[in-house]
Structure formats: C-alpha cells, structure tokens
Amino acid sequence: MSDPLGACAMLGAVETRSVSPVFVGRAGELTALTEALSRATAGEPQALLVAGEAGVGKTRLVEEFRDAACDAGAVVALGGCVELGADGLPFAPFSTALRSLRRRLPEELSAAADGHEGELARLLPELGDPGGSDAGDEDATARLFELTVRLLERLAADRTLVLVLEDLHWADTSTRHLLTYLLRTLRRGRIVVVATYRADDIHRRHPLRPLLAELDRMRTIRRIELSRFTRTEVHRQLTGILAAEPAPGLVDDIFDRSDGNAFFVEELVASRSCGDGTGPLSDSLRDLLLVRVETLPEDAQRVARIIAEGGSSVEHGLLAAVSRLAEDDLIGALRAAVGANILLAAPDDDGYRFRHSLVREAVSDDLLPGERSRLNRRYAEALEADPGLVRPDERATRLATYWYHAHDPAKALPAVLDASVATRKRHAYAEQLRLLERAMELWDEAPAEVRAGLRPIDYAESYPACGCDPDTTPLRHLDLLAEAAVAARLCGERERALKIGRMALRVLDGEDEHDPLRAAWFWAEQARL
Structure with missing residues (x-):
C-alpha cells in the first residue's frame, strides 16, 4: 500500500530557492511580539492583531515569532480560518488550535476539560459526544465560550501558551464572536493571543470591520500594521x-x-x-x-x-x-x-x-465555469463514497459546499440541510442561519421528489410539525422559515428573525387551508422577539 x-x-x-532564508526587516514588530511574550510569561495575558495587505509578510513574521516562542519554552498552537464562502467551517481556527494542543498536551488538556467534555466537544469532537443540540437554549453559546476561555486559562496556568489565529478576514461569525469573548474576558494565565488578517480585504461592509472597531476601543489589545x-x-x-x-x-x-x-x-x-x-x-x-x-x-x-x-x-x-x-x-x-x-x-x-x-x-x-462545477462534483462524489477522507467535524459543511458549487440542487439541498444540523449541534447559529438561507434559495430549484423525501424530524428541531406525524409529513418551506427564525434569534440577528417571521405569516395567510397551530407558533416567536 x-x-x-x-x-x-x-x-x-x-x-526551494524562492524564499529568502534571511528574515528581512520587521525588527520593531518582532520586538513587540517578543515583549508581549515576556509579559505573558510574567502572568499578564496579551492580545495582538497583526494587519497587512496580502503578501506583505504576516505569515513570515508569525513564523519567526513562533520559533522565538518555542525557543523560550512556550507551547504554540496555530489555527487558521478556512475559506469556504458563506458556509464556512464554524470555529475552524479554534478547533485546529485545540487539536494541536491535544496532541502536544494530551493529559493536561484532558484534565482541564474534565467534566465538560461533552460541551467542549462542539469545538473539539475528539473529546467525545457533544450530546443534544439544545437548539432553543439561548445560554448554550455563552456557556461554550465560557468553558473555552476557562480551558485555555487552565492550560496556561503552568506554562506560557501562544494561540495564533490566522486569516481573520475569512473568519465565520461564530469564530468572530468567540474571539471577541476571549479577548474581553481573558484575565489570567500565561497566554498570548495573536490574530492576523488582510487589511486590504476589509472593505466598508466586511463583517470583520465592526469587530476591529470594537477591539480598537479595548486598551488591552495592540495592533501591529505591516508596511511594504x-x-x-x-x-x-x-x-x-x-x-x-x-x-x-x-x-x-x-x-x-x-x-x-x-x-x-x-x-x-x-x-x-x-x-x-x-x-x-x-x-x-x-x-x-x-x-x-x-x-x-x-x-x-x-x-x-x-x-x-x-x-x-x-x-x-x-x-x-x-x-x-x-x-x-x-x-x-x-x-x-x-x-x-x-x-x-x-x-x-x-x-x-x-x-x-x-x-x-x-x-x-x-x-472555466464548467471546469469548476465538474471539480466540485468530483469532490462531493469522492466524499460521499468515502466519508472518512476528511475529519468528521468538517464533513457535512464541505460536502454541502461541494454540491452547491457543483450546481446540483437535488444533491445540494439535502447536503446543505445536513450541514445546518451539524452547525446547530455546535451552537454555531450564525452559520446555521446562512446554510438555511442557502437551503431556501435551493428549495424551488430542487426536484419535487427530493423535497418530498425530506422530513421535519431530521431538519427542523426547533419547529416540530404541529399535529402531524413527523415521520411521514414532508418538510415544508415553512419549516425552514421557522428553523431560520430561531437560528437568527439565537445568533443575535433579531431584525432578520422578525423579517423571517413576517414572511412566514404572509405565507400562512395566503394558504387555502389555514394552519392555526403553525400561525400561533410564529406569532409567539414574534412576540418573544
């Protein structure tokens, strides 16, 4: 074999010969990072944002700092945001970094996570079964964030820990929220958090822009700008x-x-x-x-x-x-x-x-357009034939992405819905909402026989079919609207949730056969918002 x-x-x-073996310039920036490492080793947590245009040398600077940190005895965990479009992998950089820490410090991480493995498994599936999805628990995400910060603080109690998160310009909403929580609440532990992003990608409507504005107001965070x-x-x-x-x-x-x-x-x-x-x-x-x-x-x-x-x-x-x-x-x-x-x-x-x-x-x-769709189809077919080719926590989202870009609604709709369930179980409600919106986009394009084979019990946990048998009743567009409304509420997009609710009530008013239980559910959800 x-x-x-x-x-x-x-x-x-x-x-290779195209990369300089000599580290050029960046003496001041590297000094700032190593000074932060020294302060963290003394017990004062540090956070730094490294910004610069694409190709200016952010990764090389981080690599030099990583080597210096390792030479000083620190444990370095690197995680990068994954570019998969609107349905990006939730918590990808944190999952990758925690997976690296588990390899480096298996016993210490197990002890730090003791008693909370099920909840932390939403970030690191290797810890065990995440259990139920708790779709209606508005405090579930906050608890996951709290446990993650506590885990990092415990790991950094006896050693200096460097957490590097690269390519924030590709970060999913859940990652941005968790990073904000981490930087706001990290108060103890010998830890340095370094995050990098492309400054030239941050246009006026880029989702990272509000986060950067918020972090600029925090005196505990230092921003390093790399020039040419x-x-x-x-x-x-x-x-x-x-x-x-x-x-x-x-x-x-x-x-x-x-x-x-x-x-x-x-x-x-x-x-x-x-x-x-x-x-x-x-x-x-x-x-x-x-x-x-x-x-x-x-x-x-x-x-x-x-x-x-x-x-x-x-x-x-x-x-x-x-x-x-x-x-x-x-x-x-x-x-x-x-x-x-x-x-x-x-x-x-x-x-x-x-x-x-x-x-x-x-x-x-x-x-070429046809070449791109053909490659995505082959990726999807290969992954369906052997799901073990990728990590379990990435499988559903990547399959949904491949089928969507293969322009095959019959395959894409069930895959996108499966991915929405996977993100819901990880409390990544913002990504769940984006996937559900993509499912609604695909709904009318998918063949009727495909839609008829979908069941509310599989995809619409927040809205069980009212008075119907969920094993035999087909999934309806209204079920997707209900699930999207709850996801929008749980991720903080309340205006979007209200808009989805109003849309669903208009649909109900236009139906020939009135459904009072469904209408009551949406009115109750509107009142809750």
Missing part, C-alpha cells in the same frame, strides 16, 4: 534569495514591479528563473501569480487546479480520489509543485495547501 503520510513528509522536505518593504529591505531580501549580491538594476526593477510587497518580490525572482528572462512580465497581478504555475508539468498543473478548488487545504486521500491519477503519477506531480514552491505539505495534516492564498485564488479564478 502507498503511504500518504510518508509522501507528505518527503514532499515537505523538498528544498523599502528598497533597502528588498535589496536584503534579494541577497538572501539569490545567495549573492544582486545587480543594482535588478534591485530597481524588482522593487518597482513589486512595490515592496515581499511575496511579489519572491514571485518576480522565481518567474525570471522559470522563463528566459528576456521579456517583461504582464502588468496583471493575476498573470504574475499564474506564470510559475503554467511552467509546471501538465499533471502538476492539473493537481494545482484541483487543490485550488478544494478549499484552503486538501487531504491526500481526497486529492487522490478526485485527481484519479496513479499513485506514482500523483506523487510526481506533487513533488514538482512543491519543488517549485507553489504547494506545501500541510504541517499538521495529511494534505497539501498553496504556499500563498493569492496563488490559490488566481488558479481558482482561472478555472
């Missing part, structure tokens, strides 16, 4: 990449084209080495990001396109099933992409990711 884990480890060791490199710093970066003194003309050319963006400097240098070096690169950023991908062998390009559409990272087994390449051919393609420094073997997982999300976005955007 093949050994995917061994393949990942082998590929992860492939040496100066010409001197680009010169040092090029010297590190080339392992030689660059020509002044090359420095001027790369600095002008990259405008001091560290990642673009790397891409421009690598693009020159891939081509004949005689012609100018396109001024288009997309062309710049794609130029090295297009120099890969065909199989490697194909694998890169598949991974780009699979999410932030893709497991080896899932990739093998979707690519349908022979194992040796797949490893050869991956080796070429990793050797070109386009893909990386995920450090804490059996999978692969793009070294920089900008390249993944460019590759994904370059897909």
Whole structure:
C-alpha cells in the first residue's frame, strides 16, 4: 500500500530557492511580539492583531515569532480560518488550535476539560459526544465560550501558551464572536493571543470591520500594521534569495514591479528563473501569480487546479480520489509543485495547501465555469463514497459546499440541510442561519421528489410539525422559515428573525387551508422577539 503520510513528509522536505532564508526587516514588530511574550510569561495575558495587505509578510513574521516562542519554552498552537464562502467551517481556527494542543498536551488538556467534555466537544469532537443540540437554549453559546476561555486559562496556568489565529478576514461569525469573548474576558494565565488578517480585504461592509472597531476601543489589545518593504529591505531580501549580491538594476526593477510587497518580490525572482528572462512580465497581478504555475508539468498543473478548488487545504486521500491519477503519477506531480514552491505539505495534516492564498485564488479564478462545477462534483462524489477522507467535524459543511458549487440542487439541498444540523449541534447559529438561507434559495430549484423525501424530524428541531406525524409529513418551506427564525434569534440577528417571521405569516395567510397551530407558533416567536 502507498503511504500518504510518508509522501507528505518527503514532499515537505523538498528544498526551494524562492524564499529568502534571511528574515528581512520587521525588527520593531518582532520586538513587540517578543515583549508581549515576556509579559505573558510574567502572568499578564496579551492580545495582538497583526494587519497587512496580502503578501506583505504576516505569515513570515508569525513564523519567526513562533520559533522565538518555542525557543523560550512556550507551547504554540496555530489555527487558521478556512475559506469556504458563506458556509464556512464554524470555529475552524479554534478547533485546529485545540487539536494541536491535544496532541502536544494530551493529559493536561484532558484534565482541564474534565467534566465538560461533552460541551467542549462542539469545538473539539475528539473529546467525545457533544450530546443534544439544545437548539432553543439561548445560554448554550455563552456557556461554550465560557468553558473555552476557562480551558485555555487552565492550560496556561503552568506554562506560557501562544494561540495564533490566522486569516481573520475569512473568519465565520461564530469564530468572530468567540474571539471577541476571549479577548474581553481573558484575565489570567500565561497566554498570548495573536490574530492576523488582510487589511486590504476589509472593505466598508466586511463583517470583520465592526469587530476591529470594537477591539480598537479595548486598551488591552495592540495592533501591529505591516508596511511594504523599502528598497533597502528588498535589496536584503534579494541577497538572501539569490545567495549573492544582486545587480543594482535588478534591485530597481524588482522593487518597482513589486512595490515592496515581499511575496511579489519572491514571485518576480522565481518567474525570471522559470522563463528566459528576456521579456517583461504582464502588468496583471493575476498573470504574475499564474506564470510559475503554467511552467509546471501538465499533471502538476492539473493537481494545482484541483487543490485550488478544494478549499484552503486538501487531504491526500481526497486529492487522490478526485485527481484519479496513479499513485506514482500523483506523487510526481506533487513533488514538482512543491519543488517549485507553489504547494506545501500541510504541517499538521495529511494534505497539501498553496504556499500563498493569492496563488490559490488566481488558479481558482482561472478555472472555466464548467471546469469548476465538474471539480466540485468530483469532490462531493469522492466524499460521499468515502466519508472518512476528511475529519468528521468538517464533513457535512464541505460536502454541502461541494454540491452547491457543483450546481446540483437535488444533491445540494439535502447536503446543505445536513450541514445546518451539524452547525446547530455546535451552537454555531450564525452559520446555521446562512446554510438555511442557502437551503431556501435551493428549495424551488430542487426536484419535487427530493423535497418530498425530506422530513421535519431530521431538519427542523426547533419547529416540530404541529399535529402531524413527523415521520411521514414532508418538510415544508415553512419549516425552514421557522428553523431560520430561531437560528437568527439565537445568533443575535433579531431584525432578520422578525423579517423571517413576517414572511412566514404572509405565507400562512395566503394558504387555502389555514394552519392555526403553525400561525400561533410564529406569532409567539414574534412576540418573544
């Protein structure tokens, strides 16, 4: 049998030459982080936000700080937000970080979670069965947040703990709420919380913007803004990449084209080495990001396109099933992409990711519409054939995402509803609401026989069928409205909940056969709001 884990480890060791081995600039920013680490070690919790445009060097700064923290004896847990669109994985960075802590400190984490494993399993399923969903308990989310903070404080009582949450610009609503609660209530423990986000992605209506405004008012949180490199710093970066003194003309050319963006400097240098070096690169950023991908062998390009559409990272087994390449051919393609420094073997997982999300976005955007839907269908079919290809806590949401982008309403509607149930069980009501809204979007597009096979008992816990047999009564659009109204109330979107309730009452008024029990339920919910 093949050994995917061994393949990942082998590929992860492939040496690349487009990244400078020298850490350039950022001395003040790194000092701020290490000083925060010292204060945390003395017993004063610290929180820092690291902001900067895409490619400016946030990840490299965090990596240097991580190494310094490990050298100082701290335990570092890294979690990243996952880009899956509106139906993103709830609590993804916290789940990943807690999973890392469980690997590093299994006995300590078990002791810290003792007696609350069922509730904390909503964030870390490995702790056990989360039990019932408590869909109507408005205090359930607050209790989950309280237990999470208490768990981290207990782990940080006897050791310095560094919690890194990357890519907040992709954070789901539940993650943003939990982070806000953590930063507001963390009062003891030797802990440093570092969160990163793309400043250039935060437009006026971006959901992270209100959170940033709120955190700016908290004196206990420090924000670090990363600027672009100066010409001197680009010169040092090029010297590190080339392992030689660059020509002044090359420095001027790369600095002008990259405008001091560290990642673009790397891409421009690598693009020159891939081509004949005689012609100018396109001024288009997309062309710049794609130029090295297009120099890969065909199989490697194909694998890169598949991974780009699979999410932030893709497991080896899932990739093998979707690519349908022979194992040796797949490893050869991956080796070429990793050797070109386009893909990386995920450090804490059996999978692969793009070294920089900008390249993944460019590759994904370059897909033809039919190609994108076909890839998503193959992902969904592979996951349905073998659910064990991904973690259990990710399975429902990823399957829903794949079927939705495959443009197959018959498959997408049940998958989206299954994902809404999974998010409800984790008290991720904001994500449940988004999924239910997507289900309502799909409702009329799905075939009647598919809708007839759906049951309220499976998908509408907050609104049992009034006076009907839930095992035989089909799920109705009204049931989705009722479930969405409760989800909106529980996640704090009360105006949205009121609007959904009014919509449902108008539907009831327009029905030929009056349903007083359903109408009474919606009127009671409106009054409660």
